Amino acid sequence: MSEASHNYLSAKKGLWSWLATTDHKRIGIMYAIACGTFFLLGGILATFVRTELGTPGETILDQDGYNQIFTLHGVVMVFLVIIPAIPGILGNFVLPIQIGAKDVAFPRLNLASWYLFMAGALMAVFGWLFVGNVDTGWTFYTPYSSGASNAVLWLTSAVFVAGFASIFTGLNFIVTVHKMRAPGMTWNRLPLFVWAIYATGIVQVLATPVIGITMVLLFLEKLMQIGIFDPALGGDPVLFQHFFWFYSHPAVYIMILPAMGIISDLMGTFSRQQVSGYTFIALSSVAIAFLGFLVWGHHMFVSGQSALSSIIFSMLTFLIGIPTGIKVFNWVATMYKGSVWLRTPMIYALMFLFLFTIGGLTGIMVGVLAVDVHLHDTYFVVAHFHYVMMGGALIGLIGGLHYWWPKMTGRMYNETAGIIAAVLIFIGFNLTFFTQFFLGSRGMPRRYHDYTELLENFPEFAALNMASTIGSYILGIGLLMILVYALYSLFKGPKAPANPWGACTLEWTHTGPLPDEHNFHETPLVTRGPYDFHLADDVFGPKEEN
Amino acid sequence: MNEQASIWLPEPASTVAGDVDALFYFILIVSTILFVGVMGAMVAFAWRYRRRSENDRPEPVRENKLVEASWIAIPSILVAIVFIWGFRVFLELGIAPPNAYEINVTARKWSWSFAYPNGAVSTDLHVPVNRPVKLRMSSEDVVHSFFVPAFRVKADVLQGRYSYVWFEATKRDTFNVVCAEYCGTAHSDMYASVVVQSQDDFENWLAENMDDGSLTPAQRGERIYQQQGCFACHSLDGTTSAGPTFLGLVGSTRNFTDGTNAVADDNYIRTAIVNPAQEIVEGFLPVMPGQYATTLSAEDIDALVAFIQEQ
Numbered sequence: 001m002s003e004a005s006h007n008y009l010s011a012k013k014g015l016w017s018w019l020a021t022t023d024h025k026r027i028g029i030m031y032a033i034a035c036g037t038f039f040l041l042g043g044i045l046a047t048f049v050r051t052e053l054g055t056p057g058e059t060i061l062d063q064d065g066y067n068q069i070f071t072l073h074g075v076v077m078v079f080l081v082i083i084p085a086i087p088g089i090l091g092n093f094v095l096p097i098q099i100g101a102k103d104v105a106f107p108r109l110n111l112a113s114w115y116l117f118m119a120g121a122l123m124a125v126f127g128w129l130f131v132g133n134v135d136t137g138w139t140f141y142t143p144y145s146s147g148a149s150n151a152v153l154w155l156t157s158a159v160f161v162a163g164f165a166s167i168f169t170g171l172n173f174i175v176t177v178h179k180m181r182a183p184g185m186t187w188n189r190l191p192l193f194v195w196a197i198y199a200t201g202i203v204q205v206l207a208t209p210v211i212g213i214t215m216v217l218l219f220l221e222k223l224m225q226i227g228i229f230d231p232a233l234g235g236d237p238v239l240f241q242h243f244f245w246f247y248s249h250p251a252v253y254i255m256i257l258p259a260m261g262i263i264s265d266l267m268g269t270f271s272r273q274q275v276s277g278y279t280f281i282a283l284s285s286v287a288i289a290f291l292g293f294l295v296w297g298h299h300m301f302v303s304g305q306s307a308l309s310s311i312i313f314s315m316l317t318f319l320i321g322i323p324t325g326i327k328v329f330n331w332v333a334t335m336y337k338g339s340v341w342l343r344t345p346m347i348y349a350l351m352f353l354f355l356f357t358i359g360g361l362t363g364i365m366v367g368v369l370a371v372d373v374h375l376h377d378t379y380f381v382v383a384h385f386h387y388v389m390m391g392g393a394l395i396g397l398i399g400g401l402h403y404w405w406p407k408m409t410g411r412m413y414n415e416t417a418g419i420i421a422a423v424l425i426f427i428g429f430n431l432t433f434f435t436q437f438f439l440g441s442r443g444m445p446r447r448y449h450d451y452t453e454l455l456e457n458f459p460e461f462a463a464l465n466m467a468s469t470i471g472s473y474i475l476g477i478g479l480l481m482i483l484v485y486a487l488y489s490l491f492k493g494p495k496a497p498a499n500p501w502g503a504c505t506l507e508w509t510h511t512g513p514l515p516d517e518h519n520f521h522e523t524p525l526v527t528r529g530p531y532d533f534h535l536a537d538d539v540f541g542p543k544e545e546n
Numbered sequence: 547m548n549e550q551a552s553i554w555l556p557e558p559a560s561t562v563a564g565d566v567d568a569l570f571y572f573i574l575i576v577s578t579i580l581f582v583g584v585m586g587a588m589v590a591f592a593w594r595y596r597r598r599s600e601n602d603r604p605e606p607v608r609e610n611k612l613v614e615a616s617w618i619a620i621p622s623i624l625v626a627i628v629f630i631w632g633f634r635v636f637l638e639l640g641i642a643p644p645n646a647y648e649i650n651v652t653a654r655k656w657s658w659s660f661a662y663p664n665g666a667v668s669t670d671l672h673v674p675v676n677r678p679v680k681l682r683m684s685s686e687d688v689v690h691s692f693f694v695p696a697f698r699v700k701a702d703v704l705q706g707r708y709s710y711v712w713f714e715a716t717k718r719d720t721f722n723v724v725c726a727e728y729c730g731t732a733h734s735d736m737y738a739s740v741v742v743q744s745q746d747d748f749e750n751w752l753a754e755n756m757d758d759g760s761l762t763p764a765q766r767g768e769r770i771y772q773q774q775g776c777f778a779c780h781s782l783d784g785t786t787s788a789g790p791t792f793l794g795l796v797g798s799t800r801n802f803t804d805g806t807n808a809v810a811d812d813n814y815i816r817t818a819i820v821n822p823a824q825e826i827v828e829g830f831l832p833v834m835p836g837q838y839a840t841t842l843s844a845e846d847i848d849a850l851v852a853f854i855q856e857q
Contacts, residue, residue, distance in 0.1 A: 063731045063788075064831075137728050143705065144688040144730060231706035237689055238704070271595070274606045277614070302691065303702045304709045307640055311633055318625040322618070329617045332584055335591035339602035342592065350588060357584055361577040368628050370635030371570050374698040377691060377726035441554050441570070443695025445726040448734040457722055458556070502600075534603055543603060 007410070007514035022107035023517060027114050028093030029408065032401075034118060035089060038080040040483075045073035047476055050432070054469030056452040056462055066449040067135035072128060074138030079159055080121050082393050083251060086258035087169050087204070088117070090400050091197045093408060095173060097507040097515060098191045100182025100524040105175040113168035120162025127154030137447060139248075142229035142240040146221060153222060156215040163208045166254070170204025173197050182506070184526030191505045191530040192268075192281055196261025199285035203250045203257070203292060211247035214240070238303055245296035253292040255389060257285055259396025260327060263352050266399055267331045268531040269503040270346035271338030275531050277330035284323040291320050301372045310369060317367040321360070328357055343501070344418035348399030351426055355391025359384060362437065380440025383433045391429060398425075398482070405489070406496030407507055410514040413489035417481065424478030431471025435464045504528075504536045559721060559742070560697035561714040565635045567698070573628055639699065642712030646680035649673070653683065653690035653703040655835070656732040656788075657775025658723060666755035667773045670739040671723060673715055674748040680712040687835065691727035694740055702727055715742040731788055731833065732778060767853025770846050779834070782857055789834060790827055792857040801828045815851050 008025050018026055048069050052061045061069060096104055104110050128134075132151030136144055145152050177190070177198045190198075218240075220226045227233030229240040260281075268275040275281065297305060297313035331353060340346070362384040366372045375381060406412055442458055444451055451461050499508040507515070510524045528535045537543065551557040554574065558564050595604075649671070650661040660671045673679045683692055683703045693700040697713040725736035743751065761769070771777060779789035796815070801807045803826045808814055817824055819842070822834035842850070 063734070067728075067731065067733075135730065141689060141728070144728070147688065231704070272597075272602060273604055276607070276609070302700050304704055304707065307636070310636070314632065315629060318629055321625055322621050325621045326617055328584060332588050332591065333613075335588070335595055337604055337607050338591075338595050339597045339604050340592050340595050341597040350592065353588055354585060357581055361581060364577065364625065364628065365570070365573050368569065368573060368632035370566050370632045370639055371573065372632075373636070373639055373700050374566055374570075374695070376700060377693070438553055442556050443693070443722070443724070445691075445693065445724050445734075447728040450734045453735070453737050454722060454724070532606075534605055536603075540601060540603060 006516065007512065008517045009410075009514060011517040020111075022103070022111050024092045024096050024104050024107065024110060025408075025515060027110050028089050028091075030114055031084065031088035031092060031117075032408075034114075034121065035081055035085040038076050038121060039085075042073055042076040042081055043476060043479060045069050045076065047472060049073060050469040050472040052449065053451075053465050055466065056455060057450060061449075063449045064133075064135060067137075067447070068133040070447060071134050071137050075124060075134075075155060075159070077389075078138055078251075078255075079162055080124065082255045082389055083166060084117055084162070084169075086262070086393070086397050086400065087166075087173065087197055087200055087254075088114075090193075090262065090397070090404060091169070091173060091200075091258065094404055094507055095194055095197050096176060096180070097511060097519050098194050098505050098530075099177065099180065099185050100506050100510070100520065100526060101176060101180035102518045102520065104172045105179055106172050109168050110172055113165040113172070116168065117162055117165035120158045120160075120165065123161060124155055124158035127151060127158065139244060140218065140240075141244075142218070142221075142235070142237045143231060145218065146230035146232075146235075150222065153219060156218055160212050160215045163212050166204045167208045170201035170208075173201040174205065177201075182524050182526055186526075188279065188282075189526055189529045190282070191261075192264030192275060192278065192285075193258075193261035195282040196257045196264070196285050199289040200254055200257045202286070202289045203254050207247050207250035207254070207293065210243060211251075214243040214247065217243070238300070238305060241300055241303055242296065242305075245299045246293075249296040249299065250289075250292045252388070253288055255393040256396075257288065259352070259393045259400075260285065262396045262400035262403070263331060263349050265505070265530075266345050266349035266403060267334040269403075269501055269505075270341045270343060270349065271335045272341070272502065272533045273334055273336075273338030273531070274529070274533075275330070276333040276336070277326070278529075278531070280323075281327055281330055284327060288320055288323060291316065295320060298367055298372075301369060302376050314367055314369050318364070321364055321367065324360055328353060328360070341501075344413075344415060344422060345399050345403035345501075347419060347422045348395055348402060351422065352392060352395045352399060354426075355387050355395060355429065358434075359387030359391055362387065375441060377446055378440035379436040379444045379446055382446045383436035383440060386433045386436075391433075395425075403501070404507075405486070406500050406513070407511070407515065409490055409493075410496055411489045411493030412496045412500065413493055414485050417485040421478045421481040421485070424474055424481065428471050428473070428475030428478055432468050432475055433471070435468040435471070439464050439468075499539065502533075502539060504533055504539055505530045509536075509539055556695050557717075558696065558698065559715060559717045559719065560694075560699070561716060562635070562639055563696070563698045563716075565638060569628070569631050569635055572631070576624060576628075642680040642710065643678045646678035646712050647674070648680050648682060651681045651683040651692065651703070652686060653692070653725070653736075654686040654775055655688065655730055655778070656725070656736040657778040658692075658736070658738040659773050659775060660738075662752055662755075664752055664756050666752050666757070667769070668755060669772045669775070669777070670741055672741045672743060672748060672751050674745045675715050675718050675742050677745070678712055678714045680710060683709050683711070686837070686841075688729050689727050690725045690729050690736070693724050693726040694721055695724070696721040697740075700726055715740070718742050718744060735778065735787070763849045763852040764856050765853075766846075767849035767851070770842070770850055771853055774838075774842075776850075786829075789830060792854050795857060796855050800825070802826060803828055812851055812855070815854055816847060819847055819850060 052059045052066050131154045132149050134152045134155050136148050217228050221228045227235040229235040264275050295317045297309050298317045301310045366375050496513050498513050652659045661667045685703045685705045690703040699711045699713050701709045701711045721740045723738040781791045784791050784793040795810050798810050800810050820839035823832050826832050
C-alpha cells in the first residue's frame with residue numbers, strides 16, 4: 001500500500017466503518033456532518049424570521065407561525081449547533097493529535113456521545129414534525145411553558161438527552177488532557193486550543209446536569225401537577241429563570257471558550273509569532289470557566305429578583321469582562337513584530353476580533369444595571385448575543401474549519417472564493433445585526449412578530465428592519481458560498497501538503513496530509529512550545545544566517 | 547445632549563431618563579474609543595508586519611510589563627466607573643419618592659389595565675405631568691414586562707406577586723407602553739399608551755371615568771370589555787384576530803370545530819364567556835382563558851352579554 005493512500009479515511013471502508021468507529025477523527029467528521037446540517041436548518045429558519053420582519057404587518061408568517069419558527073431557530077442553533085459544534089467537530093478531530101495521543105481516553109464513550117446527540121436532535125426534529133409545535137422561545141420560561149402544549153416536553157426531553165452528549169464529550173477531554181499527553185507535552189506547551197477545550201469540558205461536566213434537572217422538574221410539573229414553577233400550582237416562576245440561567249450562562253462559555261482557543265491558534269500560526277500572554281490566556285480560560293457560574297443573575301435584572309442580587313451579579317459580570325478584554329489585547333499584540341499571512345483562516349480570526357469586540361463592549365453596556373433596565377429584552381440584546389454567539393463562536397468555528405480543512409480532507413479549497421465569502425459574511429453580518437442595536441436601544445422589544453403600531457412614534461423602524469433583512473440575505477449567500485466551494489474542494493480540490501500553513505503544533509508537524517488511523521507511528525517527543533516558530537528547524541529547515 | 551433624541555435613544559421624557567442616557571452615552575463613547583484603538587492597532591500590525599517571505603521567522607517579542615499592566619489597569623478602572631455609576635442610577639430607578647401617586651396595573655394576554663385610586667379603570671395609562679407615579683403591577687397569567695422606552699423604565703410583571711416601577715413624566719405627550727417579555731401569540735400586539743396630561747386635565751379625566759353606578763348594563767359591559775382586555779382578541783369592527791369579532795355576532799350561525807353549529811343567542815354568549823373551551827368556532831384555537839366564571843360577577847357577565855348584543 002502506497003504511503004499516500006494509507007490514512008484514517010482509507011483504513012476502513014463502508015457505512016458501518018463510520019457508524020461503529022471509535023476513531024476520534026471520524027467521530028469529529030460525523031459531528032461536522034450533523035452540525036452542518038442543523039446549521040443549514042437553523043439558518044433557513046433565521047431567514048424566515050428576518051423575511052417576516054422585513055416589512056411591517058404580516059409578511060409570510062402569522063403570529064403563531066412566527067413564534068414557532070423563532071423558537072425552533074433558537075433551539076436548533078443553541079443546542080444542536082453552537083454548543084456541540086466546536087468540541088464535537090474540532091475538539092474531537094484536533095485535540096488528541098495536538099497533545100500527541102492516539103485517541104481520546106474513552107473512545108467508546110466518545111461514539112456514545114455522538115449517538116446521544118443524534119438521538120436528542122432527532123427527537124427535537126421528530127417532535128416538531130409529528131408531535132406539535134412549540135412557541136415558548138428557546139428559554140422555555142414558566143409559567144408560559146407550563147400552560148403550553150405537551151409538545152414542549154418533547155423538545156425539553158431532546159435538550160435533556162443532547163445534554164448528556166455534551167457531558168460525555170467534556171468528561172472525555174478532561175481525562176484525555178490529564179492522562180494522555182505525549183512525553184514532553186507539559187502543561188505550558190499545550191496549544192491554547194487544548195486549554196480552551198479543557199476549560200470548556202469543566203463547564204460541560206458541571207453545568208449541564210442543571211439544565212437536565214430543570215427539564216425533569218418541568219416534566220413533573222406538567223405531567224403530575226406538582227407546583228414547582230407555575231404560580232397557579234403554588235410554584236415560583238422566577239425559580240425557573242434562576243435554574244435555567246444557572247446552566248445557560250455557563251453555556252455561553254461552552255460556546256465561546258472553544259472559539260477563543262481557535263483564535264489563539266490562528267493568531268499564533270498566521271503571525272508566526274508566540275501568542276502574547278500565553279499563560280494568561282491559558283489560565284484565564286479556566287478562571288472564566290469557574291467565574292461563569294457566578295453571573296447567571298445578570299439575565300434577570302428586571303425579573304423581580306432582589307436589588308442586592310442584581311448589584312452583586314453586575315459586579316461579578318465585570319470581573320469576567322476584564323480578562324476577556326485582556327485576551328483581545330493579547331491577540332492583537334500577537335501580530336506585533338510577527339509575519340502576518342492573510343489567508344482565509346486569518347481573515348476569520350481578524351473578523352472574530354472585530355465582531356467579538358463589539359459583542360464584548362455591548363456586553364458591558366447590558367451589564368451596567370441602570371442601562372440594562374432600558375435595554376433588557378429589546379433588540380439591543382438580540383444584536384449583542386448574535387455578535388458574541390455568531391460573530392464570536394460561529395466565526396471562530398468557520399475560521400477553524402478553514403484552518404484544519406486540509407488536515408481533515410487532504411484537500412485545499414480555493415483561496416479567492418474563501419476571501420470573497422468572508423467579505424460577504426462580514427458585510428452581511430454587520431448589516432443584519434448592527435441595525436438591531438439601534439432598533440433595540442430605541443425601544444423595539446425582542447420576539448416581536450410585528451412593529452406596525454410602533455411606527456407612529458418610531459418611523460425609522462421600517463427602514464432599519466428592512467436593512468437588517470437585506471443583510472441577512474447577504475450573510476446567507478456568503479455562508480452558502482462556503483458550502484459550494486467546500487464541496488468542490490472535497491472532490492476536485494488540489495491535494496494538500498502535510499503542513500500548508502507552516503504551523504508548529506503536532507497535528508501539522510507529525511502527521512501526513514491525512515493523519516493515519518492511529519495518528520502517529522511513533523509517539524512524538526515534544527521539545528518546544530506550540531508557537532515556538534523560531535525554534536522550529538524541523539518545519540522550516542535550518543535558520544539562515546543574516 | 548441628554549435631552550435630545552438620537553439615532554441611539556428616543557427622546558427622554560422622564561426625570562430619570564436623562565441620567566440613564568448620560569451613562570449610556572458615556573459607555574458608548576468610551577467603547578467607541580477603545581474599539582477604534584484596538585481595530586486601528588490590528589489593521590496597522592496586519593499591514594506593518596505583513597509576511598514578506600515564506601521563510602520569515604521573526605524572533606519572539608519580549609513581554610513588556612508596563613504595557614501589560616496598563617491593559618489590565620485601564621479596563622479595570624473603566625468598568626469600576628461604569629459599575630458604580632450604573633449602581634447609583636439603578637437605585638434612583640428603584641426607589642420611588644414617598645409621595646408618589648399610586649396606580650394598580652394588571653397585565654394579561656394580551657392587554658394592560660390600569661386602576662386609579664378613585665375607582666376609574668382604563669386601558670391606556672393616564673398620568674399627570676411632573677408628578678412621581680408609582681405602578682403596582684401583577685399578572686393574571688404568564689410573565690409580562692412593562693416597558694416605556696421614553697421613560698427608560700421596565701419591570702417584569704408576574705402572577706401572584708407585585709412588582710413596581712416609578713417615573714415622573716416631564717413632557718405632555720403620548721408614549722408607547724410595550725410588553726417586553728415574550729407572552730405568546732399576540733405578544734407584539736400588547737400595546738397601551740401613556741397619556742401624560744396637566745394636573746387639571748388629569749383630574750377631569752379621572753372624574754369622567756369614575757364608576758358612579760349610573761351606567762346602563764350595556765355601558766357597563768363596554769367598560770368591562772375594556773378593563774378585561776377582551777378587545778385584544780375580539781374586535782368590534784369585524785376584523786379577525788385571535789378570537790371572533792363581536793360585530794354582528796348575535797343571531798349569526800356559528801360553525802364549530804366538531805362539525806356542529808348553533809345560532810348565537812344570549813345563552814351561547816354566556817357559555818362562551820364562562821366556559822370558552824366547550825365549543826370552538828371553526829378557524830380559531832382554544833386559547834381563551836377559562837377564569838372568567840370565577841373572576842367576573844354575575845352582574846358583570848350580564849352586562850357583557852348586553853354589550854355584545856348591541857354590536
